[in-house]
Amino acid sequence: MALDQETLSQLLDTVGRFVRDRLVPLEHQVAEDDAIPPHIVAEMRDLGLFGLSIPEEYGGLGLTMAEEVQVAFELGQTSPAFRSLIGTNNGIGSQGLVIDGTEEQKRHYLPKLAAGEMISAFALTEPEAGSDAGSLRTSARRDGDHYVLNGTKRFITNAPHAGLFTVFARTDPASRDAKGVTAFLVEAGTPGVTVGPADRKMGQKGSHTADVVFQDARVSAANIIGGREGQGFRTAMKVLDRGRLHIGAVCVGVAERLIRDSLAYALDRQQFGQPIAEFQLVQAMLADSRTEAYAARCMVLETARQRDAGRDVGTEAACTKLFCSEMVGRVADRAVQIHGGAGYMAEYGVERFYRDVRLFRIYEGTSQIQQLVIARSMIRDAKGGR
Structure with a gap:
């Protein structure tokens, strides 16, 4: 509302x-x-x-x-x-x-x-199933009024803190695609569910991911999302537009923070008797960053409005996530460059953001997956228009 x-x-x-x-x-x-x-x-x-x-x-x-x-x-x-x-x-x-x-x-x-009494986690990715989520191997075998889950999930955000996992498992062992996948609600503490140690990551310290292992974990059939088998992958796809727009917006916020910090540093840092902000090549980096961040903000807002209006924005959301996540990487790189040697030092925090933002191009669908989504949508529309 x-x-x-x-x-x-x-x-x-x-x-x-x-x-x-x-x-x-x-x-x-x-x-x-x-x-x-x-x-x-x-x-x-x-x-x-x-x-x-x-x-x-x-x-x-x-x-x-x-x-x-x-x-x-x-x-x-x-x-x-x-x-x-x-x-x-x-x-x-x-x-x-x-x-x-x-x-x-x-x-x-x-x-x-x-x-916030319970933290949730989305358990889709596996050691052998990332971008190709339809190839997941975690199984869910029917046993009376329950299902028995076996498999391993990887890089699961907030897994060490989660009280509830949305787990995607294959209920149709004969299937080799996404049609045999079902989404289950599995509470932490369920016998047979084990969370591994927190992963050691390049960046985003303070945000934790970990493996989640299922060994003969019994889950009630009543915990299938929506109560129907085989709908799990469709459920996963439905949440992507919102997730991609949210991540795009976060990328914009980080970029604007980096631009603000870079401008402040450029106005303060003196070289050759004047602030480095007076040098045109530094100005070019600031201007390029400001332009890209503004374009990204506009993309996020416009696509969000279209989604609220009931339009199918699958392609536009993929465009937004692709542009915003790549944009913030370029902005972070320029921020390090504007700070010079200070940008490489931990005390200024710029190098931390440089590492942190690298993940945005990977999760919620890699940049390459976004490119495929966009191009396939273009081709499908072109064929349909003939």
């Missing part, structure tokens, strides 16, 4: 102040400790950040896509680790349930996710 402009402005102002006053000062500590302080997590709960996209009737804020991306612009102004903690509850960890879940499933889980 759309908020009135005054309420939305108050929300954005509150989130913006929280980012500036509470999160930015803790960036270095979170990176060093690889952990978000518990009191910050509690404040995020109090602000309702875990339930931004969850409908109001289940305890969330029920933001439209256009409203959600504006909040994501603000959250992107700091370390991506903070947003990552709330991201699964608002995106891939809850939206499959919101879109396809039974009413009983929604009422049982969504209020807990919206309140």
Whole structure:
């Protein structure tokens, strides 16, 4: 449900102040400790950040896509680790349930996710199934009123903290594609479910991923999302548009933060008797970054509005995610260059963002997958127009 402009402005102002006053000062500590302080997590709960996209009737804020991306612009102004903690509850960890879940499933889980009492995780990727999600090997064998799950999931965001996993498993052993895949709601602590140690990553310290292993884990048939076998991959695909737009918005926020920091440094840093901001080659890097970030912001907002209007924005969302994630990588690279040797030093934080943003081109569909989605859509439309 759309908020009135005054309420939305108050929300954005509150989130913006929280980012500036509470999160930015803790960036270095979170990176060093690889952990978000518990009191910050509690404040995020109090602000309702875990339930931004969850409908109001289940305890969330029920933001439209256009409203959600504006909040994501603000959250992107700091370390991506903070947003990552709330991201699964608002995106891939809850939206499959919101879109396809039974009413009983929604009422049982969504209020807990919206309140941040329970962290969700989206368990799709496997050691041998990443971009080719239809090739997953985790199996779910029917046994009376239950299914027995076996397999391993990899790089699962928030797995060490999750209370609920959306698990994609093959219920039709004869199938070799996505049609035999079913989505299950599996609670942490279920016998046979084990979470591995947190992965050691290039960046985004404070955001944790890990393997999740299923060994004869028994899950009730009532925990199939929507109550129907073979719909899992369709459910996964339905959440992608929203997830890709959200990530695009976060990329915009990070880019704007890097541009602001780079400009401030360029105005302060003196060389040859003047600020380096006066040198045209530095100005060119600043201008290119500002132009690309502005274009990305416009793409996110326009595609979000179209989605809210009920249009199929699959192609546009892929375009947005591709451009925004590649854009922020270029902006981060220029930020290091503008800072010079200081950009390579940890104390300035620019090198941390340089590492952090690299992941945006990989998860929620790699840049190459986005290119395939876009091109195939173009070809399909062209053939249909003949």
